[in-house]
Amino acid sequence: MSCCGPNRRQVLGLLAAAAALPMAGPATARAQAGSLVVTDLEVVTITEQSAAFTWTTLGPDANGNTVPVETDSEVWLGPADGSGPRQIFGDPQPTAYHYAEVTGLEPGRAYRFEARSRGIPAAPALNVATRVPNTPESQGVFTTLVPPPGRLLRTIALSNDIHYGEEISGLIAAGLPPGVRQEPGLPPYPEVMLTALLDDMHRPDRAVDHLLLAGDLTAEATPDQVRGVHAQLATWGAPGRDWFAARGNHDRPHPGPDYASCTPYLDRHDCWGDSFSARQQLVSHEIGGLRLIALDTTQLDAPGGTLDRAQLDQLRELLTGDPDRPTLVFGHHPVTTESGWSNIAGPSFILDAANAAELQSIYRSAPGVFLHHSGHTHRNRRTHADLPIPVEFLEVAAAKEYPGGYMLLRLYEGGYMLNFHKTRTEAARRWSTRSRGEYFGLLPEYTLGTTADRNFVVPRDLTGVMSI
Structure with a gap:
């Protein structure tokens, strides 16, 4: 049972554009001499003092099929105006799925x-997203960000679309296009990706204070799926204090x-609400001077979004009652x-037009609102508001599939920085x-987003937020 796909005409159009393209195989192998292909280079994350690179190594197996090949990882890097790059990262541990930070x-x-394996420079995949002339992958050059002024106050991870319990990834409608399953004998991929997400939340180099989850935590909200995802999140921290959904x-x-x-809920049952919050209910939290507002934008039997009158009225009352408080709103x-x-x-896939217009009108009367975080599209994308309001509208790629990660939001006294990070296990x-x-x-073309969609800084007065 699914309500999240586009219509038949859109599915057929997508398939017609892509039907001739191959899919990667699952196995790994040792490459024959001279046969290694080092590809899929992505400069995923660029912060003020770091950068993260991913790539894949491929080669033929005994039958001539192209499969992932395990080998070493290196990064050579130096100032663009200097004498040239030198090796600053090296990992001899063999892998086909390279990650270097x-x-x-x-x-x-x-x-x-340059990212290298076995001395061979990594090249971007045959995707426009990383091969157009102005990308770091095609130029071999990136520029670090300049952080906002002032002290670092808090660090928040933005995530969505875990789909706990899902067994086939990439289906749109009527079983098309062909989906991707986990390899036999390996744990279910939503659990793998959620485990990896929470693993990153624990690591000191991320230093995450809070985790926000903007919907689709389950595949279809069965009792087992709801209990399973809630229990796994509870291993990281307490709901309403450490994580918010x-x-x-x-x-x-x-x-x-x-x-x-x-x-019971009308002619159905609400298992998600039993563990999280009731349907079409706004939930507000305050943490150290920062206000977090979770919206329930769901319909019962349609992929698009809606907000009922009670939620909109409550939101207006909250925001206009304290309009200057730094506020982050998130919904699916x-x-x-x-x-x-x-x-x-x-x-038709997003929040309906009337609700969207009213929501942005409410934001115009509440200058403390600085960011609206969404999921649903499974892509990294910044879009412009329809009104002249200083609010960033950000869609974050799905946690459960490529590119498989989360946005790290770092709040400073003088603004905020956002960076997309892939999970690392x-x-x-x-x-x-x-x-x-x-x-x-075609998934990378749609979901990865541009470098500026994944890594950016916004000046903003956030002195009302207290540091931990």
Whole structure:
């Protein structure tokens, strides 16, 4: 049972554009001499003092099929105006799914780089997203960000679309296009990716204070799926203190006997609400001078979003009652007109137009609102507001599939910085590489986003937020 796909015409159009493209195989092998292909280079993350690179190594197996090949990882890097790059990262541990993060860089400086395996420079995949002339991958150059002024106050991870319990990734409608399954014998991929997400939250180099989850935590909100995702999140911290969640369309109340043990809701049962919050209920939290507002934007039987009158009125009352308090709003469905026409499913896939217009009108009377975080489209994308308001509208790529990660939001006294990070466990990197073959290999074109969608700084007065 799914309510999250575009219509048949859109599916057929996507398939017609992609039908001839191959999908990657699952196995790994040792390459024959001279046969190694070093590809899929992505400069995923660029902060003020670090950069993260991913790539894949491939070669033929005994039957001549192209498969991932395990080998070493190196990064060569130096100032773009200097004498040339030198090796600053080396990992001899063999892997086919390479991840390298370099640190100690200078803010606002251009660097020339090469990622290598077995001495061979990595090249970007045959994707426009990383091969157009102005990308770091095609130029071999990136420039670090300049952080906002003032002290670092808090660090928040933004995530969404875990789809706990899902078994086939990449289906849009009616079983098409062909989806991708986990390899036999390996744990379910939503659990792999959630484990990797929470692993990153624990690591000191991320120093995450809070985790926000903007919907679709489950595949179809069965009792087992809801209990499973809630229990796994609880291993990281306490709900309402360490992590905060909004409902997505996959988490909606469902009909049928599989849901009968959960709280009744109209002609169905709301299992997600039993562990999280009731449907169409706004939930507000305050942490150290920062206000977090979770919206439930879901409909019962449609992929698009809506907000009922009670939620909108409550939101207006909260914001206008304390309009200057720094506020981050998150909900599953994107809001802006630009998001409507730029996502593959069209305007009906996002928050309905009347609600979106009223929501942005409310933000205009509350200058403390600085960011609206959404999921649903499974892509990294910044879009412009429909009104002249200083609010960033940000869609974050899915945690459960390629590119497989989260946004790290760092709040400073003088603004904020956002960076997309891929999760780093070996199992997560393996599944992320496998799932990039979704949509006949077109998934990176849609979901990765530009460097500026993934890494950016916004000046803003956030002195009302207290540091921990």
